[in-house]
Amino acid sequence: MTEPATSPERARARTRRxxxxxxxxxxxxxxLCLAAGRWQWHRYESKRDAVAIVTTNYDAPAxxxxxxxxxxxxxxxxxxxxxxxxxxxxxxEDATVxxxxxPVDSTAGFxxxxxxxxxxxxxxxxxxxxxxxxxxxASAPDVVPAPPAGxxxxxxxxxxxxxxxxxxxPSGHVQSINNxxxxxxGGLPADDVATIDGYLAVVSESPxxxxxxxALQAPDTSLGxxxxxxxxWCVFAAGAIGGFFVLLRRERREADERxxxxxxxxxxxEGTAPEVVAWVSGRRSGSADRRPRRMTDEDAEDAEIDxxxxxxxxxxxxx
Numbered sequence: 477m478t479e480p481a482t483s484p485e486r487a488r489a490r491t492r493r494x495x496x497x498x499x500x501x502x503x504x505x506x507x508l509c510l511a512a513g514r515w516q517w518h519r520y521e522s523k524r525d526a527v528a529i530v531t532t533n534y535d536a537p538a539x540x541x542x543x544x545x546x547x548x549x550x551x552x553x554x555x556x557x558x559x560x561x562x563x564x565x566x567x568x569e570d571a572t573v574x575x576x577x578x579p580v581d582s583t584a585g586f587x588x589x590x591x592x593x594x595x596x597x598x599x600x601x602x603x604x605x606x607x608x609x610x611x612x613x614a615s616a617p618d619v620v621p622a623p624p625a626g627x628x629x630x631x632x633x634x635x636x637x638x639x640x641x642x643x644x645x646p647s648g649h650v651q652s653i654n655n656x657x658x659x660x661x662g663g664l665p666a667d668d669v670a671t672i673d674g675y676l677a678v679v680s681e682s683p684x685x686x687x688x689x690x691a692l693q694a695p696d697t698s699l700g701x702x703x704x705x706x707x708x709w710c711v712f713a714a715g716a717i718g719g720f721f722v723l724l725r726r727e728r729r730e731a732d733e734r735x736x737x738x739x740x741x742x743x744x745x746e747g748t749a750p751e752v753v754a755w756v757s758g759r760r761s762g763s764a765d766r767r768p769r770r771m772t773d774e775d776a777e778d779a780e781i782d783x784x785x786x787x788x789x790x791x792x793x794x795x
Contacts, residue, residue, distance in 0.1 A: 489731055495724070502720040506713040513709030520702035527697045533558040534695065538631055542596045545634075545672055550597075552634050552674030558695065559634050560679060565594040567603070567623035571662030574620070574649045575604070580693055585609040586616075588689060589650070589658050590623050591669075592630065592676070602658050602675040603632060606689025615646065621687035628683065632676035 490498075533556065541563035544556055568591040575587035585608050592603045611618030641652035650657050655671050677692055 489727060498723070499720055502716045505716040509709045509713035509716065513706045513713070516702045516705040516709060520699065520706060523699055523702065527699060529555060530558050530695045530697055533560075534633070536560060538562050540596075541594060545597065545599075545674070547597050548599045548670035548672065550672050550674075552636055552672065554636065556634050557636055560631060561634060561676070562629060562631050563592070563594050563601075563676070564596070564627060564629045565592050566627060567592055567625075568600070568662070568664070569623055569625075571659070571664050572620060572623075572648075573658055573661040574617070575653060576645060576649050576651055578607075580607045580690060583607075583609055584614070585690075586649075587653075587692075588620060589653065589662075589675075591659060591662060591664060592628075598670065600659070600664065600669040600671050602653065602655055602671075603630065604635075604653065604675060604677045604692065605681075606678060606691060608689055619687075621685060621689055624681055624683050624685050628681055630676065630681050631679045633679060635675050635677050637673050637675060 536559060538560040539562070541561040544559060544561060545552065572588060572590045575589055578587050579585065587607055588605045590603050590605055591600050593600055605623060608617045608620065610616075635653070638652045638654050640654040640657055641650070643651045645651050645661070648661060650661050653675055655673070655675065658675075659665065659669065659671070678689075
């Protein structure tokens, strides 16, 4: 049997410079993987903290609005987001505007935003009353249900005010629940009214409106795949460094085997017959450009056959 030849490039040992380049490459890959894992970890922590706030506040008993927002200009802190409050006052129906591009349960439509004049504290707060689907004309709903008239007690959840949107919108529409933009779109310049840095998302209204709007979605409390992605990136980083050392160890082993062959030491199992050793040594001698390998069963069989044939030839000559 003929042993497959190995290219000279495969048999050639890498230089010190090549090993340095390989190590630097592996190190760079590992650092990039760790950076990606660190980013995923921070994403996980951020989402975990947000979910913790939701689970703490969402089903907590309702408290008076003034307890958590005592005065005009107050800011809704992140720790109170989704907390349920009750507030009494009057809807400013003529200042109602529509929030665009906020589907609910994959249904296209609009959120109805109506400013609410609260009694305690005396502030004008934006209230997200609920969702209505698009109408025959996708640019607007068919009808915008009116809020309850007169004095109304609203049960709602506190939300943080959104950043202003730079996208344009038709008259009476907004792209973000930002107090200044909502009040301006409704004809109530924010400079002329006392408000807060936040808004309310309706849970219920008393008295109830003639037409109830579709309820808003509950917040997402899933943590996503950020934690598993963190571990995956760490495994990739370890694989980059580990792969380098596996390659280094393999090449050192091959170098040792080549050195042993050059010295006439065949890599054979202990107890191999002398004639087999002689056959393998003769076959491998002068094969420095080949990659050394361990003796296979086929090699041993060929060696024994050659040894037997050589012995028979000797007997015939003697006769």
